[in-house]
Amino acid sequence: MNKILLIIQREYLSRVKKKSFIIMTLLTPLIVAGFYGLIIYFSIQGVKGTFNKVAVVNNNKSLTEKLQPTKNIGYAYVNESLEAMKSSLKTTKYDYILYLPEFDISTPKGIQLIGTKQAGLSLSNRVSGDIEELIRTQKLKASGISQTDLDGLKTDVNIDTKKIGEAGKEEDSSAGASTIIGTAAGIFMFMFILLYGIQVMRGVIEEKTSRIIEVMISSVKPFQLMMGKIIGIALVGLTQFVLWIVLTASISTLAVNAFVGKDTIAQNASVAIKAKDGTSVSPVVNSPVDSPVLAMQKSLASLDLTKIILVFIFFFIGGYLFYSALYAAIGSAVDSETETQQFMMPVMMPLLVGYALSLSVVTNDPYGPIAFWLSMIPFTSPIAMVVRLPYGVPDWQLALSMLILVVGFIGTVWLASRIYRVGILMYGKKTSLKEMIKWFTYKN
Amino acid sequence: MLTIKNIVKQYATHRALDDVSLQVEKGKIFGLLGPNGAGKTSLIRIITQITAPDSGEVLFNGERLNVEHISQIGYLPEERGLYKKMEIGEQVLYLAKLKGLNTAEATKRIRFWFEKLEMADWWKKKVEDLSKGMQQKVQFVATVLHQPELIILDEPFSGFDPVNADIIKNEILELNKAGATFIFSTHRMESVEELCDNIALIHRSKKILDGPVKEIREQYRNNTFWLEYEGDYNTEHSQQLFEVLQAETVNGKTQLKIKIREQQNANQVLSALLPHVSINRLDEVIPTMNDIFIQKVTQTDQKP
Numbered sequence: 001m002n003k004i005l006l007i008i009q010r011e012y013l014s015r016v017k018k019k020s021f022i023i024m025t026l027l028t029p030l031i032v033a034g035f036y037g038l039i040i041y042f043s044i045q046g047v048k049g050t051f052n053k054v055a056v057v058n059n060n061k062s063l064t065e066k067l068q069p070t071k072n073i074g075y076a077y078v079n080e081s082l083e084a085m086k087s088s089l090k091t092t093k094y095d096y097i098l099y100l101p102e103f104d105i106s107t108p109k110g111i112q113l114i115g116t117k118q119a120g121l122s123l124s125n126r127v128s129g130d131i132e133e134l135i136r137t138q139k140l141k142a143s144g145i146s147q148t149d150l151d152g153l154k155t156d157v158n159i160d161t162k163k164i165g166e167a168g169k170e171e172d173s174s175a176g177a178s179t180i181i182g183t184a185a186g187i188f189m190f191m192f193i194l195l196y197g198i199q200v201m202r203g204v205i206e207e208k209t210s211r212i213i214e215v216m217i218s219s220v221k222p223f224q225l226m227m228g229k230i231i232g233i234a235l236v237g238l239t240q241f242v243l244w245i246v247l248t249a250s251i252s253t254l255a256v257n258a259f260v261g262k263d264t265i266a267q268n269a270s271v272a273i274k275a276k277d278g279t280s281v282s283p284v285v286n287s288p289v290d291s292p293v294l295a296m297q298k299s300l301a302s303l304d305l306t307k308i309i310l311v312f313i314f315f316f317i318g319g320y321l322f323y324s325a326l327y328a329a330i331g332s333a334v335d336s337e338t339e340t341q342q343f344m345m346p347v348m349m350p351l352l353v354g355y356a357l358s359l360s361v362v363t364n365d366p367y368g369p370i371a372f373w374l375s376m377i378p379f380t381s382p383i384a385m386v387v388r389l390p391y392g393v394p395d396w397q398l399a400l401s402m403l404i405l406v407v408g409f410i411g412t413v414w415l416a417s418r419i420y421r422v423g424i425l426m427y428g429k430k431t432s433l434k435e436m437i438k439w440f441t442y443k444n
Numbered sequence: 445m446l447t448i449k450n451i452v453k454q455y456a457t458h459r460a461l462d463d464v465s466l467q468v469e470k471g472k473i474f475g476l477l478g479p480n481g482a483g484k485t486s487l488i489r490i491i492t493q494i495t496a497p498d499s500g501e502v503l504f505n506g507e508r509l510n511v512e513h514i515s516q517i518g519y520l521p522e523e524r525g526l527y528k529k530m531e532i533g534e535q536v537l538y539l540a541k542l543k544g545l546n547t548a549e550a551t552k553r554i555r556f557w558f559e560k561l562e563m564a565d566w567w568k569k570k571v572e573d574l575s576k577g578m579q580q581k582v583q584f585v586a587t588v589l590h591q592p593e594l595i596i597l598d599e600p601f602s603g604f605d606p607v608n609a610d611i612i613k614n615e616i617l618e619l620n621k622a623g624a625t626f627i628f629s630t631h632r633m634e635s636v637e638e639l640c641d642n643i644a645l646i647h648r649s650k651k652i653l654d655g656p657v658k659e660i661r662e663q664y665r666n667n668t669f670w671l672e673y674e675g676d677y678n679t680e681h682s683q684q685l686f687e688v689l690q691a692e693t694v695n696g697k698t699q700l701k702i703k704i705r706e707q708q709n710a711n712q713v714l715s716a717l718l719p720h721v722s723i724n725r726l727d728e729v730i731p732t733m734n735d736i737f738i739q740k741v742t743q744t745d746q747k748p
Contacts, residue, residue: 006541014530211525215586218492218519219542425494427523438456 003220004228011203011232016239025240029247036252052123054113055094057082059101065138067098067130073123075130090116098127105135178390179363185312185386190355193319193382194348196237200324201340203229204331204424213424222421227413230324234317241316245309312386314402319382321409323351325416332423333431343433354380358387366391375401378408415440445470445625446491446594451500453486460486461497462649468594468642473616473626475640475657477633477733479741482646484629485522488596491627492519504594515544518592522599522629524583526571533558533567536586543590550589557585561611576603584612588619595619596627601635613639633734645737647744657733664736667704668729671713672697675721682716684708697724 015021053074056067059082067075076094078085085097096115103109113119113127140150204226207213216225330343354374362371366388374384375393381401385393422439423431446468453461460483468474478484489495491502493514502509504516526535533554540550558564561581571579580603588595600616601609616639620626628640636643637657644654653660668689674697679688685708690701698721704713710726717723731739 003542006538010538014527206528209525210528211521211523212527213525214494214521214523215519215525215539215583216542217494218517218521219514219539425489 004224004231007220007225007228008232008235011229012235015199015233015236021236021240025243026247029244029251032244032248033251052095053093054096054098054127055085055092056098056100057085059099060103060105062102062105063100063134063138065134065141067134070126070130072126073130086114089114096123100131105138108135178366181308181390182363182366182387183359185308185389186355186358186383189312189316189319189383189386190351192237192241192316193323193351196233196320197323197327199233199236200230201327201331202337203233204328204420205334205337205340208332208334208424208427209336217424222424223417226325226328226417226420230321230328230413233324234320237316237320238313241313308386308389311389311398315382315385315405318378318402318405318409322378322382322405322412323347325409325412329416329419329423329436332420333426333436335427339431346433350379351383354383358384362387372397376404378405381405445505446627447503447506448487448491449501449503451487451490451497451502453483453490453495454498459649461490463500464646464649464651465500466644466651466654468625468627470625471620471623472641473620473628473639475636475643476627476629476646477631477636477643477737478646483649484646485598487646488519488521488598488627488629491594491596492517515590516593518543518587518590518595520583520587520595520597520600522602524580526579526582528572529570531567532563532569532571532574532582535571536582536589539586540589543592545590553589554585557589561585561615577605577608580604581608581612584615588615588624592624594625594627596629598629599631600628601630601632633732633737636733643733645740647741652744653736653740660736661730661733664731664739665728666731667706668731669702669704669710669713670725670727670729671700671702671717671723672725673717673721673723674698677717677720682713685713685716701729 051072051074053076055078056075057078057080066077069075075098080088082097082099085092085094089097096113096119099110099112099114101110101112103111108131111128111131113124119127137150141147207216207225213225220228326347330340330347333343334340357370357374358380361368362374362384365371371384371388374380375388375397381404385398385401389398418440419436423436446466448464448466448468451461451464452459464483464487476484476487486495490497491509493509493511504513507513526532530538536554537547537550540554541547545553555564558566561584563578563581563585566574566578566582571582574582584600587597597616600612604612613635616626626639628636630636640657642654642656643660645652655663677698679691679700684705686702686704688700688702692699702713704710710728714723714726
């Protein structure tokens with residue numbers, strides 16, 4: 001037992017001390033936080049940044065209703081002629097001129113949006129939408145509907161998805177957040193199992209090609225060496241995972257505070273100033289609650305993150321043990337990494353299938369039979385289960401899946417150790433799957 | 445010290461060891477000889493408990509070989525290596541701890557050995573920065589560090605330059621004097637004659653010869669002599685006395701390798717020659733281990 005600890009210690013320290021590990025561990029949260037920050041930044045920019053001031057030159061006598069400023073476009077009616085506006089556009093505070101000529105409101109034509117730069121598609125869509133809205137309002141009013149009735153017609157719809165929990169009580173849920181968390185967890189799980197499983201395989205091959213294996217197994221049992229390596233690398237993976245969670249969380253919090261905090265203050269300030277001016281071109285600021293960032297954070301909070309992380313760690317360890325034992329067996333059977341191809345396919349396939357199906361079928365129908373079976377079969381359950389988890393999984397299913405996975409990895413470890421003990425001492429032979437099966441039956 | 449009784453090891457298609465029995469005495473250097481693929485490595489792997497025999501048993505100091513004995517055996521395999529990215533000192537420390545030494549004791553001994561073999565400043569070096577010979581010194585230290593009673597060396601001198609080979613040879617003799625028993629597996633017969641007390645020759649999975657080196661060589665004496673004389677003599681006159689295996693004449697000195705026929709002896713050869721030539725030298729050729737090795741192996745090959 002003491003020897004296994006020594007092996008675990010070496011496998012762990014030799015990897016954690018590597019420059020590549022330290023760089024990866026520190027850099028990844030920065031990149032993730034950076035992306036998070038960028039998304040937030042652009043979503044705020046999207047709200048605020050496309051604000052345009054449009055001077056409306058209205059030559060249309062039948063159009064009596066006026067365009068109201070929206071959060072993206074500040075309409076201001078001017079009394080000057082189109083020609084005068086055109087010539088002075090560069091010196092005025094307006095970005096664009098909207099020209100409304102005389103037309104029949106049923107067949108509007110000749111409307112122009114003139115600017116020093118070409119108006120973007122989204123702006124022209126918005127303007128035409130606003131004009132359509134305006135004409136509709138005017139037509140509705142003409143047919144005798146009052147302004148109050150019109151205001152009453154406008155309804156903002158926000159769907160709150162709720163689900164009935166185990167105990168029959170309603171729980172807040174958010175399909176969006178569940179999908180995001182589930183997908184992210186699935187991708188992470190896939191990456192982790194593959195990344196660290198392959199590290200186990202590389203480690204075994206390294207010991208074989210550097211020929212230290214025989215020195216080692218004159219001191220320790222092959223099983224001890226294999227398990228020591230597998231556990232040591234698992235701890236490296238856990239260390240990285242925990243550091244990523246902690247670092248990403250803290251950096252993101254800092255970043256969000258820096259971005260959101262500053263911007264909301266700036267926005268509020270600009271509103272205040274514009275309001276004093278009394279001009280009608282100030283943006284309509286949406287309340288902070290509606291900002292997409294806060295909405296996302298709110299729905300994230302509705303999920304039980306602690307449970308998700310703990311279950312993730314369990315399935316990472318289980319799935320990793322399940323697969324890394326197979327990778328160790330492959331590593332023991334070959335002389336160099338280039339020979340691993342033929343064995344990699346059968347081991348990669350179930351993982352890839354699990355990954356692909358989890359991110360498509362399971363996210364679409366997290367309670368369906370395919371999702372259920374994928375999250376039970378130990379080849380796919382580590383990925384499928386963490387994808388399903390944020391949508392809510394009955395406890396008995398979770399427990400059953402965990403149990404099957406534990407039985408599964410005991411099986412693969414046992415299987416792998418029988419191949420490993422023969423394989424590590426075989427040199428210079430091309431190994432076939434058939435041969436590996438033969439090794440399996442060797443007596444010690 | 446080590447008694448090997450009727451060991452049989454069967455792999456899928458061939459029998460690596462077929463009823464092999466050996467006795468290694470305490471404090472001796474034992475040579476395990478045999479052509480490539482004879483079964484030496486299989487036998488060593490059984491002694492080091494890397495594999496187990498299908499039948500037969502191994503006794504270590506009278507006890508059946510078990511896990512406890514791992515710390516009393518040091519093994520330097522022929523296929524040896526080190527972790528490339530690890531520091532030398534750390535690496536030897538790791539290997540020593542796996543053999544059951546604690547950190548303090550292991551560190552002390554590593555420092556001692558590194559000092560002794562002039563590698564004191566290697567502690568922080570990485571294996572990939574060392575030459576092959578240097579790596580082998582590290583491996584040797586790792587093999588003997590835990591002061592094993594039995595040290596098994598598989599081709600210990602391959603890759604060493606003569607100077608370092610000599611250093612290692614002296615270390616082996618010193619350790620042997622201090623009481624360590626050695627098993628040597630090698631193809632270099634001159635080092636066998638130089639170092640080994642006893643040998644066993646394994647060929648085609650069977651032991652075909654064993655015993656003390658001196659006795660074996662005595663036993664394989666076959667009345668062959670080197671004869672050197674000055675003068676003229678027609679060897680055909682003494683055909684019934686000896687057979688000439690090899691002849692050379694340089695500057696009037698004739699050198700012959702002769703095989704004296706049965707029921708004749710060196711005295712008779714001398715008395716036959718003395719009237720004709722002046723004898724410079726007559727000495728018996730004691731067969732080298734190399735000769736015996738080749739003779740025994742080809743003999744066995746011809747039998748079936």
